[in-house]
Amino acid sequence: MQEIQNIENHDGFLTYDYRGHHITLQTSAIYQCQNSALAVEILEYLKEYDYLTFSDKQLLDGLKEAMWAGRFEIVCKQPLMIIDGAHNKEGMEAFYQSARKYSNIKIIFSALKDKDTHAMMELLLKLTDDITVCEFDFYRAQTVEKLAEDFPVKLQKDWHQAIDEAFLHQGVVFITGSLYFLAQVRPYILQYAKKIK
Structure with missing residues (x-):
């Protein structure tokens, strides 16, 4: 892969230059630059060997219109609520790189039993000391007690209540x-956000 250049973040959109293209993405997740550049590589390869045909405009429009549900996705604007499926240590590191530019952060977190939640929690605590750990209805979900360990976080078994309280957050x-x-x-927040408009 070639080097990604000139990454800029403008009001929830990322722009960057790659393989002679000036690319715009509907996200502020820095890690999506690498993901989309890989998609460009694959598409250009398929085009070169006549498996696909598309114009540069189609390529750029497709990338600009692409949406990744659950990947640094804004699900509410008042307050600003962003969901991100940082479900392992590497994903949490990528999330951290995009989230650290924000201030007055509140985090709601839950994970599966087989994940390195200790390392994930250490990264989250670099962003804020306002963290709530929750449980959710899935047989592999970790308990709040195990998620919290001895970290200075709030425990709330019912994620619905944690989300409801988060709507009062000012950041x-x-x-x-x-x-x-x-x-x-995600569907709970989207429904809730509609009601309070």
């Missing part, structure tokens, strides 16, 4: 961890 709310957790949380 940015990140809900992160297991994709199974986000699959339950």
Whole structure:
């Protein structure tokens, strides 16, 4: 892969230059630059060997219109709520790199039993000391007690209550961890956000 250049973040959009293209993405997740550049590599390879045909405009429009549900996705604007499926240590590191530019952060977190939640929690605590750990309805979900360990975090078994309280937060709310957790949380937040408009 070639080097990604000139990454800039503008109001929830990322732009960067790659293989002669000036690319715009509907996200502020830095890690999506690498992911989309890989997609460009694959598409250009398929085009070169006549498996696909597309114009540069189609390529750029497709990338600009692409949405990744659950990947640094804004699900509410007042307050700003962003969900991200940082479900392992590497994913949490990528999430951290995008989240650290924000201030007045509140985090709601849950994960599966087989993940390195200790390392994940250490990264989250670099962002804020306002962290709530929750449980969700899935047989592999970790308990709040195990998630919390001895970290200075709040324990709330019922994630619905944690989300309801988060709507009063005056900064940015990140809900992160297991994709199974986000699959339950996302429709709840979207429905709740509609009601309070």
